[in-house]
Amino acid sequence: MEEEELECPHSTSEKRYFPESLDSSDGDEEGILACEDLELNPFDGLPYSSRYYKLLKEREELPIWKEKYSFMENLLQNQIVIISGDAKCGKSSQVPQWCAEYCLSVHYQHGGVVCTQVRKQTAVQLALRVADEMDVNIGHEVGYVIPFENCCTSETILRYCTDDMLQREMMSSPFLGSYGVVILDDVHESSIATDVLLGLLKDVLLARPELKLIINCSPLLVSKLSSYYGNVPLIEVKNKHPVEVVYLSGAQKDSFQSILRLIFEIHHSGEEGDIVVFLACEQVYNPRIRANSLITQPISQSQAEIRKQILGASSSGKLFCLYTEEFASKDMRPLKPAEMQEANLTSMVLFMKRIDIAGLGHCDFMNRPAPESLMQALEDLDYLAALDNDGNLSEFGIIMSEFPLDPQLSKSILASCEFDCVDEMLTIAAMVTAPSCFLHLPHGAEEAAMTCWETFLHPEGDHFTLINIYKAYQDTSLNSTSEHYVEKWCHDHFLNSSALRMADVIRAELLEIIKRIELPYAEPAFGSKENNLNIKKALLSGYFMQIARDVDGSGNYLMLTHKQVAQLHPLSGYSITKKMPEWVLFHQFSISENNYIRVTSAISPELFMQLAPQYYFTNLPPSESKDILQQVVDHLSPISTIKKEQKMCEKCPETTEQRCTLQ
Numbered sequence: 001m002e003e004e005e006l007e008c009p010h011s012t013s014e015k016r017y018f019p020e021s022l023d024s025s026d027g028d029e030e031g032i033l034a035c036e037d038l039e040l041n042p043f044d045g046l047p048y049s050s051r052y053y054k055l056l057k058e059r060e061e062l063p064i065w066k067e068k069y070s071f072m073e074n075l076l077q078n079q080i081v082i083i084s085g086d087a088k089c090g091k092s093s094q095v096p097q098w099c100a101e102y103c104l105s106v107h108y109q110h111g112g113v114v115c116t117q118v119r120k121q122t123a124v125q126l127a128l129r130v131a132d133e134m135d136v137n138i139g140h141e142v143g144y145v146i147p148f149e150n151c152c153t154s155e156t157i158l159r160y161c162t163d164d165m166l167q168r169e170m171m172s173s174p175f176l177g178s179y180g181v182v183i184l185d186d187v188h189e190s191s192i193a194t195d196v197l198l199g200l201l202k203d204v205l206l207a208r209p210e211l212k213l214i215i216n217c218s219p220l221l222v223s224k225l226s227s228y229y230g231n232v233p234l235i236e237v238k239n240k241h242p243v244e245v246v247y248l249s250g251a252q253k254d255s256f257q258s259i260l261r262l263i264f265e266i267h268h269s270g271e272e273g274d275i276v277v278f279l280a281c282e283q284v285y286n287p288r289i290r291a292n293s294l295i296t297q298p299i300s301q302s303q304a305e306i307r308k309q310i311l312g313a314s315s316s317g318k319l320f321c322l323y324t325e326e327f328a329s330k331d332m333r334p335l336k337p338a339e340m341q342e343a344n345l346t347s348m349v350l351f352m353k354r355i356d357i358a359g360l361g362h363c364d365f366m367n368r369p370a371p372e373s374l375m376q377a378l379e380d381l382d383y384l385a386a387l388d389n390d391g392n393l394s395e396f397g398i399i400m401s402e403f404p405l406d407p408q409l410s411k412s413i414l415a416s417c418e419f420d421c422v423d424e425m426l427t428i429a430a431m432v433t434a435p436s437c438f439l440h441l442p443h444g445a446e447e448a449a450m451t452c453w454e455t456f457l458h459p460e461g462d463h464f465t466l467i468n469i470y471k472a473y474q475d476t477s478l479n480s481t482s483e484h485y486v487e488k489w490c491h492d493h494f495l496n497s498s499a500l501r502m503a504d505v506i507r508a509e510l511l512e513i514i515k516r517i518e519l520p521y522a523e524p525a526f527g528s529k530e531n532n533l534n535i536k537k538a539l540l541s542g543y544f545m546q547i548a549r550d551v552d553g554s555g556n557y558l559m560l561t562h563k564q565v566a567q568l569h570p571l572s573g574y575s576i577t578k579k580m581p582e583w584v585l586f587h588q589f590s591i592s593e594n595n596y597i598r599v600t601s602a603i604s605p606e607l608f609m610q611l612a613p614q615y616y617f618t619n620l621p622p623s624e625s626k627d628i629l630q631q632v633v634d635h636l637s638p639i640s641t642i643k644k645e646q647k648m649c650e651k652c653p654e655t656t657e658q659r660c661t662l663q
Helices: 002-007 029-038 050-060 063-077 091-105 120-134 163-172 192-207 219-229 255-269 301-311 325-330 346-358 371-383 395-400 407-418 422-433 446-454 462-479 483-492 497-516 529-543 573-577 605-611 614-618 624-635 638-651 656-662
Strands: 080-085 112-117 142-146 149-151 158-162 179-184 212-217 234-237 244-247 282-286 291-295 318-321 547-550 557-559 565-568 583-591 596-602
Touching: 050 120, 063 080, 063 091, 063 234, 080 091, 080 219, 091 112, 091 120, 091 158, 091 179, 091 212, 112 120, 112 163, 120 142, 120 158, 158 163, 163 192, 163 346, 179 192, 192 212, 192 346, 212 219, 219 234, 219 301, 301 318, 346 371, 346 395, 346 407, 371 407, 395 407, 407 422, 407 529, 422 462, 422 497, 422 529, 446 573, 462 483, 462 497, 462 529, 462 573, 462 596, 483 497, 529 583, 529 605, 605 624
Parallel strands: 080 212, 080 234, 112 158, 112 179, 142 158, 179 212, 244 318, 291 583, 565 596
Antiparallel strands: 142 149, 282 291, 547 557, 547 583, 557 565, 583 596
16 A cells, blocks of 8 residues: 555655656656656756656665655654664665655745765765755755855755764754754764764754654664664664675784785686775774874674675675674674764863853763763863853853864964964964875885975974965965966875865865954964964964973973873974974874874973963973973063963962862
8 A cells, every 4th residue: 555655646745756657557758758848846946857767766776765655654743763774775865855855845934954974075975966866956955064165055955964064053053943854864973973963952852843853873773772762763774685794714913915815806706896995993082191092993793784784785795804703793892982982072072061052051962971081171171261260161262162173273273363373373274174285105206205395394393384385385376377287286296285275275264264253363474483483372372282392302202291202203394304303382193003293393391381371280290391391480580470370360260179170
């Protein structure tokens, strides 16, 4: 009965997706063409193209398609629907379209549809695919929003976005009034923003009974979601084809070499088809040392299952596992650890403090954050002056939350307004936020690349070198007559053109934020000694927690906050020139086979003591470096010391112990 209703719908909104002419038994082509001429797309009012009908037949072959009627019934009668679907079953492309039909049927009185993705590439690809299937223009009826790129208008009906962008949208629209349906896709990926949205939406749904929430997840997460949201409808979708799984017999010492051997074996077998390789690399954040650790970890059962499902969409899928069957069944974790429990939470806590203004700050997280990471995030925000004495957002904190950046970088931008170097600081922020501008070098090209890069080096440090590179790229772009010339210039200088284009986009958006919130903007003065000093002051205002000292004169840098030792990254200007400053400020520290600090610039102990909060310095663990800094304080003139103490007291009348109690 259900199949008959699907094939012979009577409602106007369903008829366009199930044209009766395509279901007729005579296959009359003239009839089909006549139907195409007459049938209008209700989303844009234009006749459907022939491509629409071609894609419609492909969509009908997807495993999810059989569940359309069941889904629409559940959507009408419930506020929350969970869809448990295998990878490649069509849930990410078809469910949002069905939700758009629902919103159309109620004349968008509650808003449109938003579908979140963990990865920005997926959001873009899905938006392009769905716009094609719906026979509408990308950027109009269907669009996407990813960090630093908005391909939507106010009239967009269905938008795909990264989960962090929907989270940011809640800062200006806490109850998501623009949407009638929110779809959280692939929640098993478990990003921090996804966990935040899962928690906040529980309260939003109570405040907006007309809002619908659709959750797409892998089967292994269903029971956890059901207990979290209560007894809600579940739709299960399976792929068509079984997958042959081949386990290796023993432990592999070098997984990458094993992968290469397998690829060549498959290639020499002469079998047709594509090869997908999942490389091993995981990142575990350590709050105690404020660093990411790049260590190889085994995947979880859910990750292994999803990779298996990807192959299940074809009839000849074969999965090779670089581990034994016994390991898979006995030692694998059911689910991968939530990012909420393994990441730096400073940005998340800043957001939660901001959303608390709308009464949504108390979030019931499905994956509870690690207490140590939570306390470190509160401590960092306190040091950055983002919190007031009651633990709420300060005026500084509110402005910092406007920038889609790490809070330390946001604080440096705010400080640059005081030190008249906003133009330069925006360039630095854009360059460190975009992917690395340096190309991965092929074997034998190292010397030529270093020679090219030396032309950009700045004696004050890597942050200044990045400004030089960006300015050279900008000058080339402005003076060139074609994009091809700019691409060639980047290639000749071993620079990543796409990363530099991204930096350009990021910088433009940051400048728009500066103008929107009316922060002072000084004219660029890059190159003068005063400007160089001001840039370092602005950087130190945000990154005083990331200082290291060369303890032996040979490039072994000891972190000021703990006892980890690292070397300068090989692409640092100091590594190229072999001139190692004693004290450096660094942008990033990662623990791996070789511990590296990246994007470093020299600073003086005197400058550090002028700009680091006194209560931060007081809480540093005892070390030789701290003794040296204390000597700097002791040698300061009594007048300047008194002024500094008075300034610190004005900002922080409470004692350190009292501040910790308030947090």
